[in-house]
Amino acid sequence: MRTQDIFDKLKEHGYKITPQRQEIINLMARENRHMTVEDIHGQISTRFPNLSVDTVYRNVGVLERLNMLDKTDFGDGKGRYKLVKKSGHRHHLICLKCGCSEEVDFCPLDYLDKQKIKDKKFAIQKHNFEIFGYCAQCLEKEDE
Incomplete structure (x- = not known):
């Protein structure tokens, strides 16, 4: 799924494209791996020092509910997320x-x-x- 498709779907569901949300999506699009919320936060907190882990959790939750993120668990109880590339x-x-x-x-x-x-x-x-x-x-x- 292209980042523009994600932004369009978010707008379609009434969500704003904030700079923080945009950065989370861009990071996930660049990475070819499942990431924890803490991984995501750690990668973008230098650019957004006031960004809280809770904000990342909320954004990840929105993306997951809209079926734009896959969630998996490596057996350690931590959710890990990756952008969905295709439907199904x-x-x-x-x-x-x-x-x-x-x-x-x-x-x-x-x-x-x-x-x-x-x-x-x-x-x-x-x-x-x-x-x-x-x-x-x-x-x-x-x-x-």
């Missing part, structure tokens, strides 16, 4: 060290026996699938 559900390979992620171009649910799930009288509404490990760059750094 997505699955990722996520680096535990640097947080970069790469979408996988298939849905693992397609390979399950869905009849066995239906037999349990369970109707799937949504699902997530992320594989956590280490990216090539982080593995290369460890070998040095």
Whole structure:
């Protein structure tokens, strides 16, 4: 999703494009990784020294509610966010060290026996699938 599309969607839903909100979105567009609110705050607080962590949380919440951010948890209880690049559900390979992620171009649910799930009288509404490990760059750094 292009940053202009995000700004347009925010305006469409009645949100102003503040300099802080614009900086959060631009940062997330530059980064190819999932980031915590603290990561985001740390990166932009030098430019906006009065920006509070709560403001970043509120902005991230707005973007998530409007389905412009993916949220994932690396197993440590912290939410990590990344801009949505395309609509529909997505699955990722996520680096535990640097947080970069790469979408996988298939849905693992397609390979399950869905009849066995239906037999349990369970109707799937949504699902997530992320594989956590280490990216090539982080593995290369460890070998040095």
